[in-house]
Amino acid sequence: MTTLSDNSPTAPLTPAQDVLWTGQQLAPDAALYNMGWRFDLYQEIDPDRFAAAFRTVLEQHDGLRLVFQPAAQAVLQHAPEASFDLDVIDLSDEADPDSAADAWITDRVSRAFDLSRAAYDLALLRVRADHWIWYFNQHHLTTDGASAALVFSEMSKAYAGQPLDDAPSYLAHANALASGTEDLAASQAYWQGAPGLTTPTPLYGGRPATDPSSRRVSVPFSGVLEEGLARAVKNPDLQVFNAQLTEFAILFTAFAAFVHRVTGDTRVSIGAPAHNRLTPDARKTVGLFVETFPIDIEVDPAESFQELFDKTKTALGGYLRHARPGASTGAAAKRITAVFNYITAEIGDFAGHAARTKWVHAGAHDPRHGVRLHAMRFQDNALTLALDINDGLADKTAFEYIPNHFTALLGALLEAPERRIGDIPMCATEEATRIAVLCSGAPQASPLDILTRIASQAPHAVAVREGVETMTYAGLADRAAEYRADLANRGVAPGDFVLVHCQRALDLVPALLGVLSCCAAFVPVAANTPKARVEEIARLAGVTAIITDPTTLEAVQGIDVPTLLLGSPSAAELVSSQPIDPGATAYAIFTSGSTGTPKGVAVTHEGLARYIDWAADAFGGTGPADYALFSSLSFDLTITSIFAPLVSGGTVVVYPETGPSDLAVLDVFADDAVDVVKLTPSHLSLIVAQGTPVKTIRSLVLGGENLTTALCRQAQQTLSPDIVIANEYGPTEGVVGCMIHRFDGAVDTGISVPIGRPADGVEITIRDAGLNTVPFGAIGEICIGGRLARGYIGRAELTDEKFVADPIAPGARIYRTGDLGRLLPTGVFEYLGRADAQLKVGGVRIEPAEVEAALRSVLGVRGVHIHARTTRAPAKACTRCGLPDTYPGVAFHDDGLCAICAAYDGYKDRAQSYFQTPDILTDKINAAADKSTGEFDLIMLLSGGKDSTYAAYRLAEHGKRVLALTLDNGYISDGAMANIRRVASDLGWDHRFMHTDAMNQIFVESLKAHSNVCQGCFKAIYTLALRIARDEGVAAIVTGLSRGQFFETRLTPELFQAGTPSTGEIEHLVDTARRQYHAQDDAVSRLLCASDLQDGAVLDAVQFLDIYRYIDVPVSKIYRFLSERASWIRPEDTGRSTNCLINDVGIFVHGKREGFHNYALPYSWDVRLGHKTRHEALDELNDEIDEARVTEILSEIGFDEPVSPDGATRIVAYVAADGGTDLGQLWEAVRAKVVPEALPSDIVLVDEIPLTTNGKVDTARLPLPTRDRAGNRAPYRAPSSTAEETLAGVFAEVLGQPRIGVDDNFYDIGGDSLAAIQIAILANEAGLSVPATAVFEHPTIARLAKAAEASAAAQVVTPETPLIELDDEDLAGIARALS
């Protein structure tokens, strides 16, 4: 037993205490773990007798007296002599003694403990002569529910004058646990969770909270629920072991359903404290025994409560089996976002008199847990339920309703376990009513049809203008009549579709009105649309006529319907207009479907009229407003700019196409001649970058993409401070726009501009998977009711899938947008992106706008787009080489051929010049041998695989003195080892194994940076072999790189795209690349201390000879040779690889993280070169990986990240910036402003963000990322001050890396929150003033040193001052980093 200097016994912390200690260190001033009790004692209490009784109890139970002594390595606890002051407060004279007591307790319980002095606090409050309150508070480190009940009963006995039994010692328990021989490995592995397990979503879609403040609300539990539970516990279908576990399982099932419903996660991890008091002695010991373990469970909204209960039973079995004292792990604690605490601790009378017990909430709890549900039985066997809810949920949810959400599900489970989880409405009447009111737009009177309204405008006012050419309303009516006549004369009848495929022009407006007045529908298609697509749209819509212009005439010639040229309607004979049927289709817009087939959305006259009626008021105000018509005709955003001005009596100002990229938006702002411009955020971003103020343009309507507040602020600064910015939300299916929010810089301080409130006549609801309205704050799918498109042309099935009957309002139809949103209690709706492209990292929903805003703040940045790359299963493979379509950046041709195969056909002959004859190899070998000065002529890299073994035999033919080298990476298979030894001895060569102590770390870095192991392994081989060659005077290193590898890495399609490089040029490129490779200062280089090779001098002295550049041999021949003539035996212990056991780990991690097989490209080259068949390649890519073995190896090498850190989504930030903006600045900006888990994987600099013709970002044209975070490590800079040197030492010690540069970012080199705390502790011990959160704020050694030096308080920390001091900001920083 360890002892302090005064010889009193001490003990280390138990694992359960350790978790709490760490949590408390992060927030030393918060009452995170205060366990306060209020015992109402209904008798006259004698304070002296009470104090004496407490002294007796204290003396008996060392667990009550514990204090804690922190040290850098461990924390010690001991139990000094009992001493305390009993506060006695008389409240009986107060006007309201009960409220006074409540207030006193609320204040007192929220005070943090000084754990070095005492971990308990008590007082007596006199309410009345015969009613006293014993207030008793303990730090959770020294207590739990059962412990508190024990102290109460001991006090009751002692106060009554009864003797106490001898009590077991907590310190002895802690020491026994520390020296325990119990094998917990299996249980700890169980709690670690399955590989690829991601962190769950925080409750109600919140961000991980940073502030531990929380409140406790009681959950109404009586009457129906209470009776229901009593019945359910006896239900034969709901039985687990005994009544108590059954009750636990029932409540847990309802809570799991609740967590699922308010997160949308189908896998939930709920923490459940296990009491861990297995023995009678443990039950008599005061102190902390409880440990919290997660119960992981899959929840499917389509299944019944009964089915979920059955899963709970199984999960509970695993939980109970592995909830062993001391088995808690950090990884398990990390995935818990909600806690279910089931406590049974009977607390009875006090010294023969009645008493009541209340567990007092201390106003805070672990901020990682959004809610904690407590099910408590303290008294009379009565169950009470309470929820602790983190205050951080308050601005998003309506707090008061949260208990109802849980009881709604519990009630359903108790009443009818066969009901489906997803079918239960969670909002009780009051919340549902409040939500319903907020979901409805203002009522809308039936508006006149568009044509009638336009016709009623002042006839001489200008309706349309293009440049100096104008058309009045009277002129417009006449012209429209001519188009109507022309179309009718060509046979266009009501209900027909007319394709309008032309450039924007003055006459376009009357042409569209002409179509409408035929009671036909127009199908607008922009002039720059590819011909094939135009033809497809015409076919899908079944158009009966086409309006075109000279620029587009050619594209429609193959379509066999009457064509009429814009600008020259031949109105031989006018026809009268048709009465408009409000239900008839007015227009159809074709959007790109996810399958690539355009889908046509048909909108009725009534839908159009209703939209325009609302939009004209909302955007232009009262009176005529001029709008710019500049956007793509194919895009429904343009509908607004055509019709809204006409119904207001204003002018449509036409801006014609400016060329194929069509940036007429620039002309609109240069011209500055309209009132309203409707555009996309991408367009606005371009305009802001132009930086020219406007005077006439007074209103901007933004649609089509998410809008950030940063962009709005920039727009107001650049264009005009008074400019009105309206954010309009709406899919084509909801008729252009159905929600609006007017940006207000003072109020809209979030990252994205909300989408505001529903438009007139529209109902917007947020629904879950079962189409239930979700509660306030919860994230769900945005559904639109009221004004809707009629459906998809010719796609009845799709129409039925998207436009569904509303289960809540029978008879009504709603459109499911596939967009995510939430309704805030303020009545404002937020847009949260597409459901199918959700950005989630570690379970946390990422707001791309946040990353975007950080990047936009960098000077010179013109445009930003955040893109999520998500992994998926391959849909097809190249018909020739088998390359799967998940391989990034390679297009597939219509015939199923991949772009590499197609390109290879065009350059394979030209590439042949790189390959040379065996004679040349002989010359080179001889020359190198002559140049070598030591014992060996050549070095051969012998991996033991088939290629290098065959190459070795061919090299041996030259009879040189060869040193064969193999990297022993720790995972060479026994079979391969034996091969290597046999081959070397067979050939009579010297052979050495190369080693590096850092091998496992190299694997880890390689996996982190490249998601494979090979890259790190290769670098180690080349680095170590080059050193040996240099040191031993060997002039050449011979490799067995295959021809496939040449094509994969050197003879790439790009190289031959522009011409045919000469052999010399290719050699030069290869040499340059090799020099860059060794000059690179990446993590692996540092682990190998490879700075000696960085200058490239060694490459002047040592050359590489790739055998297969000179000899060509098919794989079959290699195998035949190896089996017939060599001593090589195909190993059976390596899977597909012929030498290495860790290869599968790389394949597994790569597949999970990058979404494709890391051998996809190499194998495709094997096929192209005829070394493998397509079938063989596909078969090998399909290999099953032994996941258990992979997990084992990952833990062996110390890989500490989840395999799939972000649910297989990688976030890439594309930035268009002026020259001079470098990646370093951009990384710094995002790191400074964005939570670590939201950092993009890559930042890619591009010239421009490519836009589609609709003005949205064209994601298909974004280049693939080529750099990653780890590859972006700063160049090494040595410490230059004492503080930097000290910190470099500390970083190296904590992070276990020998060489950390002063500019290296803490996160990039594997730092986490615990490492940050350790760094702070060690730095403080070394005399630097470094608060724990400083590492997060100043994540490099250089910056941290500067901060420490700047701190006036820089001094050696004395034992009296705490080792770490944290303020609120520190706390926030840590909580952020921890989550």
Added chain:
Amino acid sequence: MSDQTALDPKSMIRDFIVSKLLNGRAIADDENLLLSGLIDSLGVFELVAFLEKTFSIAVPLDEVVLENFTSVATIEAYVAAKKA
């Protein structure tokens, strides 16, 4: 451990319960361990882990029922049935 393996299953089960779960309190073979509150659900699963390891049997969750774990005698009978 070696002397334990010489014991009969019933003694091994009793020894485990007495030493690990009851701090040495003696029990009779037919004494009810569950209803008396001597062992609760967590304790039962400690016992399950012990049985699985010691007797090389698998105890599925649906066999962790009161009938099988009431007393030393019923536990022994359960183990014997599993091993048969």
